[in-house]
Amino acid sequence: MKKKIGFLSFGHWRDVNGSQTRSGGDALLQTIDLAVAAEELGVDGAFVRVHHFERQLASPFPLLAAIGARTSRIEIGTGVIDMRYENPLYMAEEAAAADLISGGRLQLGVSRGSPETALRGAESFGYVPAEGSTAGDDARNKTEIFLAAIDGAAVARTDPARTGGVSGGLAVTPQSPGLRDRIWWGAGTRATAQWAAGIGVNLQSSTLLSEDTGVPFDRLQAEQIELFRQAWKEAGHTREARVSISRSVLPITEDIDRIYFGNQEQDEDQVGLLEGVRSRFGRTYAGEPDRIAAELAADEAVQAADTILFTVPNQLGVEYNARILETLTKHIAPAIGWSPAR
Structure with missing residues (x-):
């Protein structure tokens, strides 16, 4: 499968000095504009992070539909x-609508979510996990309901009083053919990657793995990808699975880049405790494009994945981020086996 690249925006917005993204409206409209610019450069994907109770992007479907229309x-x-925050049936309707507007281009990553500042935030949305279940259990259960719904399963019954005594099953509408094959699970461990393979969804390998075996991050991530693909094969799925990873890449080509990112060069992964679990974090690649290209070409997970998402410093504005993407397409991505889509 041809290697693809995309950008991944966290959608931060802050009304502070230096920020080009000062409001929620700025974050949304600038993400649309950056997606348009990325398409013109031949980039393959425009992806967004979703966070609640933060000054970040929180409601993805109106945004994705708008990008799809532009x-x-x-x-x-x-x-x-x-998924802890989602009503899986309403989400199935929204996802199908966004996919239809875009002509079948939706690639929807779902998961248990990342650590957050809100205390039991999903409960504020009205979703209280069943007694004895974990947050991960709740997310996986909702994901399975969502998958059944977009696959056309009957999830409700007709009212015989309104159908002449006839009782039958009802699926959510609209349905978007092929969407089921374009759902991804964001996995932070090797075990959840294998679970994703079992239910037949693609893999988004997290830049934060909540396990640490002592090997470098890229090797641990490559091991996760290999286990996913083995589990996929064992499950007997007929289509080819896709795998994405993300990398924080900040090419320095001008003086302004050095001012912003000159102190962010890292040679090693970060290891620490996250929610009491020893975890390994991916490094940031900052520096001259040729050096970054060589480092990414040697990255085991970059070579193992078919899709690489590059995080962007979205608060620096559309023009600045489009220049970063142009540098990626001309000087970095070709070194990992990518060529532009036209």
Whole structure:
């Protein structure tokens, strides 16, 4: 499968000095404009992070639908939607609508979500986990309901009083053919990657793995990808699975880049405790494009994945981020086996 690249925006917005993204409206409209610019550069995907109770992008479907309406080729997606916050049937309707508007370009990443500042935030949305279940259990259960709904399963019954005594099953509408094959699970462990393979969804390998075996991050991530693909094969799925990873890449080509990112060069992964679990974090690649290209070409997970998402510093504005994407397409992405889509 041809290697693809995309951008991943966290959608931060702050009304502070230096920010070009000062409001929620700025974050949304600038993400649309960046997706348009990315498509013109030949980039394959425009993806957004989803966070609640933060000054970040929180409601992805109106945004994805708008991007879909303004573009014609680029894939649009999430990395990831926290399923604990979702009504899976209403989400199935929204996802199908966004996919239909885009002409079948939705690549929807879902998961349990990342650590957050809100205390039991999903409960504020009215979703209280069943007694004895974990947050992960709740997210996976909702994901399975969502998958059945977009696959056309009957999830409600007709009212015989309104149908002449006839009782039958009802699916959510609209349905978007092929959407089921374009759902991804954001996995932070090798075990959840294998679970994703079992239910037949693609893999988004997290830049934060909540396990640490002592090997470098890219090797641990490559091991996760290999286990996913083995589990996929064992499950007997007939289509080819897709795998994405993300990398924080900040090419320095001008003085302003050095001012922003000159102190962010890292040679090693970060290891620490997250929610009491020893975890390994991916490094930031900052520096000259040729050096970054060589480092990414040697990255085991970059070579193992078919889709690489590059995070962008969205608060620096559309023009600045479009220049970063242009540098990626001309000087970095070709070194990992990518060529532009036209």
